[in-house]
Amino acid sequence: MILGRSVEQARIDGLLADARGGTGGALVIRGEAGIGKTALLDHAAVAGADLRVLRGVGIESEIEVPFAGLHLLLHPYLEHVDALPRPQGKALRAAFGLVDADTVERFLIGAATLSLLSELAGDGPLVCLIDDTQWFDRASADALLFAARRLRQEPVAMLFAVRDGTGHFPAEGIDTVVLPTLDRDSAIAMLNERARGLAGPTRARILTEARGNPLAIIEFTAALTDRRHGDDHGWSLPVEPLPVATQVQDAFRARIGELPEPAQRLLLLAAADDTADLTVLLRAAERLGLTAADLEPAEHAHLLTLSADTVAFRHPLIRAAAHQGAPRGWRLAAHLALADTLTGDQYADRRAWHLAAAATGPDENAADALEQAALRAGQRGGSAAVAIALERAAQLTTDPDRRARRQVGAARAAYDISRLDRAAGLAAAAADVSADESLLAEAAWIRAQVAYERDNPATAAALMLDGTAPIVGSHPEQAVSILTDAIGCAKDACAHHLVHRAAQLLAKVSLPPGSALRPVVEGMIGLDDLFNGATRSAVAGMRKLVAAAQDGQVRGLVERVLAGYLALVIADDQAATEVLDALAADVRRQGALGWLPYALEPLAIAQLLRGRFRDAGTTVAEALAVSTDLGQETQALIMNAIPAWLAAVADDADTCRSHAEVILRNEARHPTNAALATWALGLLDLGRGRFDTAADTLDAVCAGPARQDFLIRAVPDHVEAAVRSGQATRAARHLPALDDWADHTGQPHAAALARRCHALLAAGPDAGTHYDAALRLHQETDRPYDHARTALLYGAWLRRQRRRTDARTHLTDALTGFERLGAHGWAARARTELAALGSRPVARSHDRDPAARLTPQELQVVRLAAGGLSNRDIAAQLFLSPRTVGHHLYRAYPKLGITKRTELARFTL
Incomplete structure (x- = not known):
């Protein structure tokens, strides 16, 4: 029976009931040491006895070993x-060291974990119970959290017990309960169970000092009871109140101090490795002159338990007390004995x-061993382990350049797992000790990437430029990579x-003949030409990069993102879509989920500009979800501009303004997308007939610093708003740039x-000539919204020219197009014009489009299914479980009016 935890037990029982009913979920149980987290996991194991139970535990000594915790759970x-x-x-096999592989993307392990749990749940509901999760290695924790956030359609319950104040377990997005201390009645009941006959003052003292902590009640009772019976372990309660966990650990330390010295040293040896392997422990003990018999006093004192081949501490605080309370010389000897024992390849990391x-000081052998451990961790996708190992290796290194190289490697790995402060600190430390220009440039690049996330892209670009200038002549390929990223940030x-x-720096780079980076250089210089008004040479240079990306000649992810962006700048939206679609497909295939939002953002803009609003909404919804899940705060922030623009077209004012406000409150974080959000607000006002306000808002976009890239396309909206508000002169202000x-x-x-704008400004028959030309051009490009x-x-x-029949034809075409696109405000404008002609209302075509009823993820799944992919293939592409894919199809079929998969072929989605 668990005392004082009825609320938490009910919550766990509900989670298990949901799993039995086919719905997954996760819960994090947090609290101080000894507060009862493990007892609740034990309750879940008993209450879920009819479910398959997977149980794992974090081991502090394995926190540096990538996927150690996940392997323990799933092996x-x-x-x-x-x-x-x-x-x-x-x-997954590579992560567990079962096969050799090139570097594994860590998010692919998360997807594999989700798929494996889904596979296991195919035989019936299951519950995963994970104790001491704060000691899980970061790679395992990331994989499990990735799965936990996507369990909704799986009969899987996950419970994580996390001790506060130690380790780290970033469980954002997962329901969390913090265990309170026991209420007084429950504490008294627990004390009565342990020692009903204690004297009143002793009982009061235990209750006061334990402060509702169950473990403290148990251990303080044992200690004071032993003292009363004359078995004094030398422990007494402190005069000043300390944290309960500290007091309990002190109690354990006092009990350890009463053991014979050989037993204390063997206990320390077990604590130093804590892998439960009795054979390894005894082999290391022999090196210290110890034997198995020396374990008996610790076992008799109930500090640890032994089996035929394992040894385990009764509580993690005992392990901490054994290790932290030992003399430093004992600790050093214990670790050296274990190192001399663990000589096999399978033990290399330990x-x-x-x-x-x-x-005890710099040690190049230990540093080299850690660097090799980091290399192995990197190949398995364990970036956190790479960062920790290389940082410690650097501390043991005397040569400044070798130390800096290891610090830079640690910084890069830390950045990859979003430990931004650590990444910046390590990069700065490397810059302080090395004179190697290439290392300094890499360190500056890392600090710049942190600045992009924490500060603004201009600061990031400036840091990259300062760091790269010295290596332009000596390291051309490295220089191009960093300078390309710098231009992306500056843009x-x-x-x-x-x-x-x-x-200017790129122009000085001397690349080898036939280098694949040559088109990248020309494209980046072309962007500079554009901003300097040399449009002809600008377009030529940018086209070279776009064409190279289309042909598969551009390999770098940053370079491919920028190639897609430059395609938008030169109005080649089809090429942008091709480049970015291919990039997103490669990212999915590689499992490089962290790169997906960076590919999807410009892809959504390309779809938006082409009038593929449904596609854009689906793309940006996925990008926002992924970036939020991965903690990519800047990327999640800036993508609000796209749904703001889409909402403006749909005349959804509340959604438009809420998304726009998110990014405009942080305009310095990304001025270009802030300008896109401003365009959205102007477009909303234009569609609602607030022409003066729209003209002012759109003028800010068209005259602002973002006007020279794809936002040049806001000019037609500005022209229309200004003309409709009677400001013809103002309307023509930005037209020369659009014409150019x-x-x-x-x-x-x-x-x-451009022709549409000239039609709005023209007088007499010239307006009709421009409109006719514009419509003919639209027919060549399949742009439904612009058309x-x-x-x-x-x-x-x-209509104003009294050409009623022609007017009705074009207005009907406009209404049909707007209705199909869901552009409700513009559709209302078309209806008003038709009503002025005395025409009857036209049926809303979008009401007859079943696909409009699908959610973005349902649409995504249905499209892939219509293309012939199986649920398992779709799940792999979208980082979902096959069961979740099936759930989306199950929900989509009634909306589409079908009952089986083969019927999807008749839909244009």
Whole structure:
């Protein structure tokens, strides 16, 4: 019976009931040491006896070993790995060291964990109970949290017990309960169970000092009872109140201090490794002159338990007391004995850490061993282990350049797992000790990437430029990579002077003949030309990068993202879609989930600009969900501009403004997307007929620093708003820039937008000529939104010219297009114009489109299913479980009016 935990037990019981009913969920149980977390996990194990129970525990000494915790939890079920999608199965085996593989993407392990749990749940509901999760290695914790956040359609319950004040377990997005101390009645009941006959003052003292902590009640009772019976372990309660866990640990330390010295040293040896392997422990003990018999006093004192081949501490605080309370010389000897014992290849990582723990100063052998451990961890996708191992290796290194190289490697790994402060600190430390220009440039790059997340892209770009200038002549490929990233950041910041500085440095780079980076250099210099008004040469340079990316000649992820972006700048939206679609597919295939939002953001913009609003909404919804899950705060922030723009088209004012406000409150974090959000607000006002306000808002976009990239496309909206508000002169202000862009890009849809603007400003028959030309150009490009906007304006103009039949044709076309797109405000404008002609209402085509009823993820799943992919293949692409995919299809079929998969082929989705 667990006292004082009825609320928490009920919550756990509810989680188990949900799993039995087919719905998954996760719960984090937090609290101080001894507060009863393990007891609640034990309750879950008993209450879930009819479920398959998976149980794991974090081991402090293995916190540096990547996927150690996950392996402990899942290794009994590895025969099921063959049922996983092949890349996931291979990644999971590599993570567990069962097969050799190139570097594994850590998020692919999370997807594999989710798939394996789903596979196991196919035989019936299961519950995962994980104790001391704060000691799970970061790679295991990330994989389990990835799965836990996607369990909704799986009959899987996950419970994590986390001790506060030690370790780290970032469980954002998971329901959490913090265990309170026991109420007084429950504490008294527990004390009565342990020692009903204690004298009143002793009982009061225990209750006061234990402060409702169950373990403290148990241990203080044992200690004071022993003292009363003359078995004095030398422990007494402190005069000043200390944290309860500290008091309990002190109690354990006092009991350990009463053991014979050999028993204390053997207890320390067990604490130093804590892997429960009795054979390893006894082999190491022999090196210290100890024997198995020396364990007996500790066992008799109930400090640890022994079996045929394992040894375990009764509570983690006993282990901490045994290790922390021992003399330093004993600790060093224990770690050295373990290092000398663990000589096999399978023990290489543990041996490296024991060598490091035994070092009393710089030790290159230990540093080399840790660096090799980091290399192995990196190949298995354990970035956290890489960071920890390389940082410790650097501390043991005397040579400044070798130390700096290890610090930079640790910084890069820390950045990869979003430990931004640690990454910046390590990079700065490396810069302080090394004179190697390449290392300094890499360190500056890492600090810049942290600045992008924490500060703003302009600061990031400036740091990259300062760090790269010295290596332009000596390390050309490294220089191009960093400078390309710098230009991307400077572009985001609208810091054109920094783009120019980077382009000047790129012009000095001497690349080998035929280098794949040559188009990258030309594309980046082309962007600088654009910002300096040299549109012709700018477009030519940027086209070279776009074409190279389309041909698969560009490999770097940053470079491919920027190639897609430059395609938007030169109005080649089809090429942008192709480049970014291919990039997103590669990222999914590799399991590089952290890169997915960076590919999906410009892809969603490309879809938006092409009038593929449903696609854009689906893409940005996934990007927002992934970036939020991964803690990519800046990326999640800036993507609010896209749903703001889509909501403006849909005349959803509340959604538009709420998304726009999110990014505009943080405008310095990403001025370009802030300008996109401002365009959205102007578009909302334009669609609602608030032309003066719209003209002011849109003028800020068209005159602002972001005007020279894809936001040049806001000019037609500004022209329309200004003309409709009677400001013809103001309306023409930005038209020359649009004409220049349309002329040099040579894209029909760009020319169509320019023609529409000239039609709005023209007088007499010239307006009709421009409108006709614009519509012909629209017909070449399949741009439904732009076509409908032009048809609406042309129809309104024709109505005013009393050409009623022609007006009705174009207005009907506009209404049909707007209804199909869900552009409700613009559809209302078209209806108003038709009503002025006395026309009857036109049926809303979007009401007959079943796909409009699907959620973004349902639409995504249905499209892939319609393309012939199985649920398992779809799950692998979308980082979901097959059961979740099936759930989305189950919900989608009634909305589409179908009952089986083969019927999907008749839909245009």
